[in-house]
Amino acid sequence: MKRKYMNLLLPGLVAINLQVNAQQTPLTKYIDPANMDLSVKPGDDFYQYASGTWIKNNPVPAKETRWGSFNVLRDFNINAVKTIIEAATLNTNATPGSVEKRVGDFYTAAMDSASIEKLGYTPIKQDLQRIKAIKDLNGIINETAYLQSTGYASPFFGFYVAQDRKYVTNMVPQLSQGGTSLPDRDYYLKSDARSLKIQTAFKTYITTLFTLTGSTEAIAKKNAEVIFNFEKALATAQLSRVELRDPQKTYNKFSLAALSKTTPEFDWKPLLSKMKVNGQDTILVNVPSFFSSLSTTVKNTPISDLKIYLQWNVLKSSAAGLSSPFVSAQFAYNQALSGQKVQTPRWQRMSSLTDNTIGELLGQLYVKTYFKPEAKARLQVLVENLRKAYEIRISKLDWMSDVTKEKALAKLNAFTPKIGYPDKWKTYEGLNISKTTFFQNLRNADIWSYNEMVNQLGKPVDRTKWGMTVPTVNAYYSPVMNEIVFPAGILQFPFFDPNADDAVNYGGIGAVIGHEMSHGFDDSGSQYDKDGTLRNWWTDTDMTKFKAKTKALGEQFDTYTILDTLHVNGKLTMGENIGDLGGLNAAYEAFKMTKQGQTEEKTDGFTPDQRFFLAWAQVWRGNILPETAAQYILTDPHSPGEFRTIGTPVNMDAWYKAFNVQAGDKLYKKPEDRIRIW
Structure with a gap:
């Protein structure tokens, strides 16, 4: 089914997370200078400055097409998912029809390679x-x-x-x-x-x-x-x-x-x-x-x-x-597209398939075992702080009329946040899962999902439904629902850690929250009103000013290139770039309301503002195979990570002040050229 929402991350980076704060250890600083390249001026190449040593020391593994913060998190957590699923397969006390039994049976069938090979x-x-x-x-x-x-x-x-x-x-x-x-x-x-x-x-x-x-x-x-x-x-x-x-x-x-x-x-x-x-x-x-x-x-x-x-x-x-000849043929084709060197291990593929097929069964096991209620409570506070910051920023806009501001604020206040997991779980009633028939399980799930979809016709809109599974490391905005959604999987470092200082959390999850809010006001989402209806709520003059600003942002990203000749498509990536620009600005506004945000006290050698921007940068650090990078330029509405790192900060006065970026530095933009939208 075609998804009708805008998400935060790149394709292929949906990851699985199980334990809040499991990634962060006492041996790892939230902002670690050992990951940086301090020989580079931040004003010349903020991406390299913030993450250069990490990038150098973390090439793309053979089973991956890219390697960055998200992939590290995914790799760590997919093993935890495996543990949960394998525990379900070994639970001999699981009753027929129970969540554990169905998850365990699905995975058991998926891992029964001998039977699959025999069937051809x-x-x-x-x-x-x-x-x-x-x-x-x-x-x-x-x-x-x-x-x-x-x-x-x-x-x-x-x-x-x-x-x-x-x-x-x-x-x-x-x-x-x-x-x-x-x-x-x-x-x-x-x-x-x-x-x-x-x-x-x-x-x-x-x-x-x-x-x-x-x-x-x-x-x-x-x-x-x-x-x-x-x-x-x-x-x-x-x-x-x-x-x-x-x-x-x-x-x-x-x-x-x-x-x-x-x-x-x-x-x-x-x-x-x-x-x-x-x-x-x-x-x-x-x-x-x-x-x-x-x-x-x-x-x-x-x-x-x-x-x-x-x-x-x-x-x-x-x-x-x-059977394996078909799987191998598919992988050989995917290699040409992505450059991936070796096939992802079967257990990892089947763990992800379990999540993709019966995610709200697996999600129940996840929430029951690992999700921390205090993480949800903390995020609820952050969401409201970001909403307040966004309200302040909209109210202060110098390019928007009061009549349009009023409607923008009404839309902002109508946002529905969903955090962690659904209030109502799918039961997958009627979906038959056997531990001996892998392919038939897939067919049954396809039929069940299609029937669930068409059965929505003639019924009220189900506003409890989620467009992502709970363990997903991602977030999204739905324009027709006017909702911002944060699955439990994203509540982990480098996005969020309840033990981290505000600079790190606001530069990470705060920017994510602001990013999703900004989708409601990007070039596409801004065409929907507070009820989610595709209906104009702008004055003509304000819309003309807005389009001029988005045009300038598109032109900025058009100048970025990868692989020497491939240009970022500023129009294709417009919505995500607006999301980043609005989101990081709103997160900074909210951060400055905190106690830490109002001081200059250094932590691990960095000021609060520097930590805020470095937290943002470390989210997007990574390496990517040339084939995958070329594919994403054509297909991905997100800009490459290196340009997400720099594309927004170069438009923020606070970044220039935090790192003493001056005229003559390669990333310097004159104040009058800095793009300010939300």
């Missing part, structure tokens, strides 16, 4: 044969409905149920452009060396999976060309990631009859009925032109090619759950 591709053989027997376009459409409605695969397009952005009390069916396999449409459309290498790896992956299911090498290679060319046609019709960031542009409501007229090969009322969606007269479509093009492409594609495409959707969706 048997679990999907019937699906491939069913597709092979299709005779006509009606059969293609019916199979599409089946794959979508079982959560098995999403051929041709994306489908999900979510709130209507202009009528947020309604849950409505929604369609999104899709049907492609590579991470971004540009991988199909570009012909530079990096893109061609990935295209070749993609075709090799397709070829391998088809040969593993009985096709000859020649036929498998032909299938790869068919699939690539078909998906390239879909990619050509897709909007870019930057264009998709506009919530007005992607809000297009159709009656089913009207939409069907624009897509002659897709009659949406009977198709949706086959997808278990009934009683709905209208649907939201993010890119109508894509669906018109999709219909034409399908019409002009031979049925035999469409069958190959559907078989591919089954193969790519299933590979990770099949």
Whole structure:
């Protein structure tokens, strides 16, 4: 299902955390000079100054694609997750249907490599044969409905149920452009060396999976060309990631009859009925032109090619759950994208899969065993302090009129914070989990999740639901819910430690809280009002001033480059950059209200303000493989860590004062050039 929120971190950095303050030991300082490069002037390269020695001493391990603060935390905690799950598998007293029993059985089946190897591709053989027997376009459409409605695969397009952005009390069916396999449409459309290498790896992956299911090498290679060319046609019709960031542009409501007229090969009322969606007269479509093009492409594609495409959707969706040749083929393809040297150990992959599949069962074990209530209480205080700081900053804005300020403050005060874990846990009632049938467990979970999603239609919006699992080290803002959410997993150093000084906590978790609040006021989130409705609440003059400021911020980030030639996309990363800029400023405002923030007393050789900014910097330190870095430039709405480290402080007067940054220093910006938004 397409997620409708904005999160803090980079893709692939969702980590699992189990013990608050477990990472921090008496041997480790919160701000440790041994991790810094004090030979560098902070005004020349604050990233290197704050973290240079740590970066030098922590190359990317072979099983990783990047290595930074989040990865260290993940690596530490995934072992703790393993301990919890393995304890569940060994609990012979766990009653049938209990949380422990279901978690333990899922993981036991996932780790039963011998049974998985024996099965080979048997679990999907019937699906491939069913597709092979299709005779006509009606059969293609019916199979599409089946794959979508079982959560098995999403051929041709994306489908999900979510709130209507202009009528947020309604849950409505929604369609999104899709049907492609590579991470971004540009991988199909570009012909530079990096893109061609990935295209070749993609075709090799397709070829391998088809040969593993009985096709000859020649036929498998032909299938790869068919699939690539078909998906390239879909990619050509897709909007870019930057264009998709506009919530007005992607809000297009159709009656089913009207939409069907624009897509002659897709009659949406009977198709949706086959997808278990009934009683709905209208649907939201993010890119109508894509669906018109999709219909034409399908019409002009031979049925035999469409069958190959559907078989591919089954193969790519299933590979990770099949025997080792399939898993190895998938990893070889992922290597071309990410540069990862060796496969992540199976126990680690299956621990993460358990969290991703039945996370609110695993989450209950986590909360029961490890989560500290005082951490939640402390964060509640921090949230309210950040809200007060944000209120002060909005009230003092010199570029916004009073009428718009009033509505901005109303939205701020309407934020709903969720901290730690859900008030109401999912029970996964009806989800059958067996300790002997790994692939079937995955299928059952897919079906259960899809049914849970479509069953939201016609019911009140469930405001207790969470978009992340409890052990996740991340946070998010939902514009339609107007809520900020902090899973328990993020309540740990370097973000938060109840024993740390305020400078460290406000530079870490305080900036996270402010970041999520700022998403409500970034270039996209600012288009939603206090009720979460996509509705303008700005005066024209204020919006013009706001856009001028965001344009300047985008231009700043456009100048940053990685791998010598790849520029950060300031428009793609705009929302996250505004989140950082607003969040760190609000966190600093709140920090200055604390006792420590009002002194100049040094700790471990650093002033409170220096510790605040160094805490921010150490969150983003890290190394990344070139292949992964190149992929993220195309696909990730977050800027690279080194530019998140410096991109906000260079716009804050307090940073210049804290580190005595002067004209002539490489990062220096004149006061009149410093970008101030929130």
